[in-house]
Amino acid sequence: MAAFTLSWTVILTAAAAFALGFASTFSTSHSTYRIPATVQNGPAHARFEVDTPGGKLGIQSRQSLDAPMLSSINSSVFDWWYFDAVSLDDPRESLVLTFFTSTADAFPFLDSTQESVLIAYAWASFRNGSSWSGYLPATLATVDISGDGEAEADGNVSSGMWNDTGLQWNASKEDLSAYEVSVNSPELDVKGKLSFTSIAPHVGWVNLVPDAVGSVDMTIRGSRLDFVGAAYHDKNWSDRNFTESVRSWYWGHGRLGAYSIVWFSYLAINDPTNTTYVSSYVARDGETIVDACDVSLLTVRPTGSPNTTGSRYPPYVGDIPDGFKLDFALREYQRLRVNVSTESKVAGDGEYYMRWTGSIKGEVVEVGMDSSSESVLESSITGVAVFEQFHMLERGSS
Known part of the structure; x- marks a missing residue:
């Protein structure tokens, strides 16, 4: 199979040798990744294995699943964080928020006119049958991952911010069972949050939260999206162009x-x-x-x-x-x-x-x-x- 064998089965190891092409800092307590908005030259290396000592996925390895999976973002690779929720009362109500690190060459469903490889995207649908989508390019992406199984001083074990977009995520529990994704974007005229807590145990594949009780409270261009439903978080990446796989x-x-x-x-x-x-x-x-x-x-x-x-x-x-x-x-x-x-x-x-x-x-x-x-x-x-x-x-x- 092509590259996707890796990105949908068992995942990466925090201990793997991995030369990062973007700025990063590491300590015994956490890892910080700063991903630039410009396309990086040279090859990009991907992490595709998970460290499971004793056959179990430990807390530190679980948290590493939310980290960047690529050493850099060139024109032929992609990596993204995906969150969604759908109303249990009316499936016409839904929200999807995705944090991309990719060019349109690598993932052709992005805007080819954008120079930034950092795109924060939102899709929403309403019970009246209407839908909306919007996106903003970021100037820098910062991802922080706790490295010792404990939350940082700010209470987060995983967080991501796409600078100048108003979109960010935070996970506050060490097993990544609770997330909040917030949007505060005057440019998109969107403000609110998606919060969810997992109702199922974490599993050792790319679905970090297979199912959760999700709560959406968001105002999108004057329209209120407010529901409780089924929520989900996963992560996708590849070391080759989407259309080649x-x-x-x-x-x-x-x-x-x-x-x-x-x-x-x-x-x-x-x-x-x-x-x-x-x-x-x-x-x-x-x-x-x-x-x-x-x-x-x-x-x-x-x-x-x-x-x-x-x-x-x-x-x-x-x-x-x-x-x-x-x-x-x-x-x-x-x-x-x-x-x-x-x-x-x-x-x-x-x-x-x-x-x-x-x-x-x-x-x-x-x-x-x-x-x-x-x-x-x-x-x-x-x-x-x-x-x-x-x-x-x-x-x-x-």
């Missing part, structure tokens, strides 16, 4: 009944075998059932209306589904089957990239040993989700 990418997270789910299904570009790579996370009442990258544990397929290409798989640019079918393997002989329906478009160009919020409905079944029979254990489980797709291969391309 991805053919298709399906990702999402949601909560239905007592279940929290995260899914990711990926096809690499220029892979004649169309090998599918997945990451699967399922928890029930905060207890993890599945967190693995075994392709046998998850199947994700698009669904579409008749006479459309929405359900085509493998997909091509322009294939827009009505939703997705998810099939998670749980405990032995048990499966969680979920139908995801698109309700609100939050972002996207209608061809290469789309993000939606929507409703989800599922059931848990027990499958017979010979797979010829099954019985329903839980039915009509409902909830909400945020989900997205990237399709990067044109029809007719080799």
Whole structure:
């Protein structure tokens, strides 16, 4: 698989040799990274392994997951911090805040006219069906990570500030289970915060907070966005251009009944075998059932209306589904089957990239040993989700 094998499975080690191309300071108590806004020359090296002494992810290693994963930001790499929340009462209400370190060459969905590699982006959708997005370039990004498993004097174990944008995040608990992302931007005419506390344990992959109780209180150009919902935080990075890695990418997270789910299904570009790579996370009442990258544990397929290409798989640019079918393997002989329906478009160009919020409905079944029979254990489980797709291969391309 291409570079994304690394960025969606097990992650980095704080002890790895890692020459930083941007300014950084380290002490026994914390690490501070100062990332410049200009493109850096020379190769960029990525961290892709996690230090798990005794087979466990320690506090210090957990905190290092929020640190920059690249030694520098040249024109062909990307690294970003992602936060979102969707209302449990109405999935049309959502908020996404992303802190990018990338050029548009590396991640082509950014504004190619921007010279800064530091972009703070916000997307919001409202229950009246409207949506809004805006972004600002930063002059400097500062990321502080506690290095000893304890909060710093200001109470934070992880924080990031994209200078001159008014956007920043802070994590106050040593296990990274509680975050606050704030926005105070007169230029965007946005002010407020997203706060959340994890309801599920931390797991050793890129989803730092797979599911959380999120509270949004934000005013966006005079419109109030105020809801409680399902929140999420992850981190993505690569040491190569996005278009050199991805053919298709399906990702999402949601909560239905007592279940929290995260899914990711990926096809690499220029892979004649169309090998599918997945990451699967399922928890029930905060207890993890599945967190693995075994392709046998998850199947994700698009669904579409008749006479459309929405359900085509493998997909091509322009294939827009009505939703997705998810099939998670749980405990032995048990499966969680979920139908995801698109309700609100939050972002996207209608061809290469789309993000939606929507409703989800599922059931848990027990499958017979010979797979010829099954019985329903839980039915009509409902909830909400945020989900997205990237399709990067044109029809007719080799």
